[in-house]
Amino acid sequence: MAAALRLKLDEDQLTNCMRCGFCLPACPTFRETGLEAESPRGRIALMKAVVDGLMEPDTAFEEQIDHCLGCRACETACPADVKYGRLLEQARDAIEDHTVRHRPWVRAARKAAFEGLFPHPKQMRLLGGALKLYQRSGLRKLARGAGLLKLLPEPMREMEAILPEAAFRGVVQRIGVRHPARGERIATVGLFRGCVMDVLFAETNVHTVELLTAAGFEVVIPPAQTCCGALHAHGGEADAARRLARRNIRAFREAGVDFIVSNAGGCGALLVEYNHLLHDDPDWREEAEWFAARAVDVSELLVRRGRPLDLSGPKPEAAGRPDRITYQDSCHLRNVMRSSDAPRELIRRVKGAVFVEMREADRCCGSAGIYNLTRPEMAGQILAHKMEHANATEADYLLTSNPGCLLQMKLGIRKHGGGRRMEAVHIVDYLHRHWRRAD
Amino acid sequence: MLAQEVVRELKDIVGDAYCRDDPQTLVVHSYDGTPMLQALPEAVVYPASTREVSEVMKVLSRHCIPLVSRGSGTNLSGGTVPVQGGVVMVMHRMDRIVEVDLENLTATVQPGVNTKRFADHVEQLGLFYPPDPSSMAVSTIGGNIAECSGGLRGLKYGTTKDYVIGLEAVLASGEIIRTGGKLMKDVAGYDLTKLLVGSEGTLAVITEATLKLIPPPQHKRTMLAMYRDLYGAARTVSRIIENRIIPATLEFLDQPTIRVVDDYARLGLARDMEAILLIEQDGDRESVERDIARIAEICRGERAERVEVAATAEQAQKLLAARRSALTALARLRPTTILEDATVPRSRIADMVLEINRIARKYNVQICTFGHAGDGNLHPTATTDARDREEVHRVEQAFEEIFETAVRLGGTITGEHGVGVVKAPYLEWKAGAAGIDVMKGIKQAFDPHHLLNPGKLFAKETRKRVVIDRG
Numbered sequence: 079m080a081a082a083l084r085l086k087l088d089e090d091q092l093t094n095c096m097r098c099g100f101c102l103p104a105c106p107t108f109r110e111t112g113l114e115a116e117s118p119r120g121r122i123a124l125m126k127a128v129v130d131g132l133m134e135p136d137t138a139f140e141e142q143i144d145h146c147l148g149c150r151a152c153e154t155a156c157p158a159d160v161k162y163g164r165l166l167e168q169a170r171d172a173i174e175d176h177t178v179r180h181r182p183w184v185r186a187a188r189k190a191a192f193e194g195l196f197p198h199p200k201q202m203r204l205l206g207g208a209l210k211l212y213q214r215s216g217l218r219k220l221a222r223g224a225g226l227l228k229l230l231p232e233p234m235r236e237m238e239a240i241l242p243e244a245a246f247r248g249v250v251q252r253i254g255v256r257h258p259a260r261g262e263r264i265a266t267v268g269l270f271r272g273c274v275m276d277v278l279f280a281e282t283n284v285h286t287v288e289l290l291t292a293a294g295f296e297v298v299i300p301p302a303q304t305c306c307g308a309l310h311a312h313g314g315e316a317d318a319a320r321r322l323a324r325r326n327i328r329a330f331r332e333a334g335v336d337f338i339v340s341n342a343g344g345c346g347a348l349l350v351e352y353n354h355l356l357h358d359d360p361d362w363r364e365e366a367e368w369f370a371a372r373a374v375d376v377s378e379l380l381v382r383r384g385r386p387l388d389l390s391g392p393k394p395e396a397a398g399r400p401d402r403i404t405y406q407d408s409c410h411l412r413n414v415m416r417s418s419d420a421p422r423e424l425i426r427r428v429k430g431a432v433f434v435e436m437r438e439a440d441r442c443c444g445s446a447g448i449y450n451l452t453r454p455e456m457a458g459q460i461l462a463h464k465m466e467h468a469n470a471t472e473a474d475y476l477l478t479s480n481p482g483c484l485l486q487m488k489l490g491i492r493k494h495g496g497g498r499r500m501e502a503v504h505i506v507d508y509l510h511r512h513w514r515r516a517d
Numbered sequence: 518m519l520a521q522e523v524v525r526e527l528k529d530i531v532g533d534a535y536c537r538d539d540p541q542t543l544v545v546h547s548y549d550g551t552p553m554l555q556a557l558p559e560a561v562v563y564p565a566s567t568r569e570v571s572e573v574m575k576v577l578s579r580h581c582i583p584l585v586s587r588g589s590g591t592n593l594s595g596g597t598v599p600v601q602g603g604v605v606m607v608m609h610r611m612d613r614i615v616e617v618d619l620e621n622l623t624a625t626v627q628p629g630v631n632t633k634r635f636a637d638h639v640e641q642l643g644l645f646y647p648p649d650p651s652s653m654a655v656s657t658i659g660g661n662i663a664e665c666s667g668g669l670r671g672l673k674y675g676t677t678k679d680y681v682i683g684l685e686a687v688l689a690s691g692e693i694i695r696t697g698g699k700l701m702k703d704v705a706g707y708d709l710t711k712l713l714v715g716s717e718g719t720l721a722v723i724t725e726a727t728l729k730l731i732p733p734p735q736h737k738r739t740m741l742a743m744y745r746d747l748y749g750a751a752r753t754v755s756r757i758i759e760n761r762i763i764p765a766t767l768e769f770l771d772q773p774t775i776r777v778v779d780d781y782a783r784l785g786l787a788r789d790m791e792a793i794l795l796i797e798q799d800g801d802r803e804s805v806e807r808d809i810a811r812i813a814e815i816c817r818g819e820r821a822e823r824v825e826v827a828a829t830a831e832q833a834q835k836l837l838a839a840r841r842s843a844l845t846a847l848a849r850l851r852p853t854t855i856l857e858d859a860t861v862p863r864s865r866i867a868d869m870v871l872e873i874n875r876i877a878r879k880y881n882v883q884i885c886t887f888g889h890a891g892d893g894n895l896h897p898t899a900t901t902d903a904r905d906r907e908e909v910h911r912v913e914q915a916f917e918e919i920f921e922t923a924v925r926l927g928g929t930i931t932g933e934h935g936v937g938v939v940k941a942p943y944l945e946w947k948a949g950a951a952g953i954d955v956m957k958g959i960k961q962a963f964d965p966h967h968l969l970n971p972g973k974l975f976a977k978e979t980r981k982r983v984v985i986d987r988g
Contacts, residue, residue: 093852099591099655114545127544158848
């Protein structure tokens with residue numbers, strides 16, 4: 079494994095770290111533990127120690143690399159522009175190829191999910207359908223009543239409780255592939271529908287299309303697209319991520335779009351880095367550059383290029399007074415796609431609503447992909463602290479730009495909300511509620 | 518590696534979880550913010566109280582094991598790198614703000630408290646703790662005390678030592694001493710408080726500090742002046758002081774820095790400017806407005822090319838951006854950034870900057886200088902690549918000549934960053950042989966067995982001072 083790490087880790091980046099420590103206050107795991115090893119500076123030092131031969135990459139090393147949320151807040155704080163995200167992916171890639179620490183059932187589950195499920199939209203829809211059946215039919219009540227859910231590990235049990243209703247029919251099945259712009263066409267955009275998004279939040283995808291067309295964009299949803307590959311890239315399966323990237327690039331290229339729009343910060347962040355992912359592939363480098371330059375988040379596109387939406391629809395006064403809204407940044411949208419003003423700008427445009435900035439809204443909520451399932455104690459600790467700040471805003475609605483964050487916030491409200499009325503909603507859904515169609 | 522029975526003794530004091538000697542822990546405590554310096558400790562302990570620190574010290578003393586105390590490890594002179602092995606003691610668990618005394622205007626804190634968190638807390642209570650080292654979001658009060666950290670407000674408000682009025686510390690023997698107190702005047706014996714501030718962890722381990730607080734300024738204004746002529750900027754600095762105006766900050770960027778910052782931040786800085794001064798004044802509204810107007814006049818009088826006074830807080834942030842992004846811009850040029858600090862009397866700043874630029878050209882290395890013009894504390898910063906040994910050697914030679922120049926101009930080898938390992942070979946140039954002997958005597962009195970942070974401050978051998986022949 080040491081040899082693989084030496085091969086895969088970017089030595090320039092490892093040398094670039096000045097060890098100034100500016101990343102420490104930005105890092106959630108450092109903030110929670112106070113331990114140097116749980117900080118970006120520490121993790122980089124461990125990687126460098128392995129490359130320099132100072133240390134063997136033992137189980138503790140693998141675990142520590144696993145502890146990182148991958149939120150990349152450190153990159154935003156770093157004066158030297160160390161590409162920590164890249165180092166993390168490279169390290170995990172080398173580790174996964176050589177690790178002996180996964181028990182057989184973990185290995186099997188990873189393979190099933192990463193290769194058999196996420197990359198196959200049809201399989202995802204089947205899962206969605208099965209989940210919906212479970213939720214809608216008496217099965218769920220039965221399982222709860224019989225205490226069967228107690229058999230699940232706690233993080234999964236909690237997740238089950240807050241899952242929205244799943245769907246068999248994704249956005250393409252509901253509204254079709256091509257949607258003309260309202261009024262003069264500003265550009266043609268491809269919607270990245272996502273794998274989890276389309277199963278758990280298909281309606282959000284529909285709303286995204288409606289808002290984009292109203293803002294003057296023609297929307298195409300290429301059916302040949304697939305999972306973005308973020309879970310794979312972050313989980314040490316770089317080759318699998320590259321395969322998915324190629325499929326997506328081809329699908330959107332063939333659709334002939336000007337932009338690729340996503341409504342999930344976690345996905346968007348990998349889409350804008352497809353050029354880096356495929357940098358060493360001479361056949362795909364140019365295509366990947368084309369794609370990465372055009373990947374954009376829906377908030378960013380609406381604010382920077384779209385015609386302003388009429389957000390003076392139904393008065394945002396669910397409790398008989400103006401809605402108080404707060405916003406939790408998607409780490410990947412903020413730190414990788416470098417977008418944090420656009421969502422706030424959009425929220426402020428909702429007539430009659432009051433926007434309240436949450437303290438440390440820029441700090442990770444603990445979802446971090448599937449981190450809240452794989453490392454529930456740390457995720458839970460981070461979530462508890464996050465909810466302290468969220469509750470302090472006394473907001474009616476907590477908006478997010480990513481499905482993972484959204485689920486984690488729902489969980490947080492359930493566990494730590496203390497009965498307050500706060501609802502976690504995707505920003506697109508909230509905007510859609512108060513959007514007035516110009517009919 | 519530490520003998521198992523010693524590890525057992527330490528674990529019995531701090532708890533099993535808080536004494537670690539696994540490879541991972543050792544690696545992440547083998548460095549600090551100093552480039553190209555790394556040494557593995559034998560164990561790391563995380564004490565939670567003065568009593569635990571004292572007990573640990575007794576064990577280490579008995580076994581003659583060195584101790585390196587550490588806050589966040591952001592120092593730049595090697596002060597927290599365990600170059601002779603031993604135990605690293607991380608003070609982070611002792612991070613309480615014990616009390617803020619609103620009657621006496623003091624605060625008592627544990628050493629591991631984050632400086633910014635402390636400063637913000639004090640601010641919320643309507644008071645002011647001025648020392649603002651650039652590392653304050655990361656560093657701890659204990660670390661600041663050990664290094665006597667400075668910051669941008671040094672000229673007007675002083676540095677860490679001006680605010681430490683009492684300490685509790687553990688000696689190498691494990692004995693606990695208390696110095697000073699909530700007192701503005703105390704001449705009972707030698708001033709051990711001031712001696713310990715800046716002693717770089719070589720005389721004692723600080724376990725509690727009492728800090729003086731002052732009332733906050735009411736109003737603040739920011740301005741920027743650009744100069745085509747370096748001496749114009751230098752004269753401006755002198756004339757401001759001659760006019761009995763002490764600004765809150767008086768920062769400087771030299772031409773190489775300006776170009777790098779402009780490349781990075783695209784602030785539209787004129788690249789042929791030889792100097793930029795960033796000036797801030799705070800205090801009551803009337804005097805601030807009067808001072809800023811006078812300073813602007815002085816700048817124009819010294820032929821400043823452009824003078825901009827910020828009218829709003831946002832504008833002020835824009836002006837500050839140039840200074841704030843200096844380190845970031847420089848750090849992105851090459852992989853290794855060596856941030857040094859050489860201080861001269863204010864009146865010699867222009868000479869020092871010109872010498873630095875000459876020395877950089879002589880050794881064909883890139884050095885950009887920015888810093889605190891108001892107090893003469895400059896930060897010549899070299900950008901290089903640690904893997905290029907040949908270039909690194911030239912950079913080291915350049916810095917040696919820079920330190921020599923600073924001392925020759927009546928200055929010092931370090932204004933804020935400390936001597937540590939990096940500047941130990943040059944300490945004698947500043948302190949003189951007799952000075953070093955006295956310092957060593959003091960060290961001997963505090964720590965006869967040389968257990969506390971060994972290998973720092975006093976080099977095995979002083980570099981020969983080269984007399985530069987400028988023909």
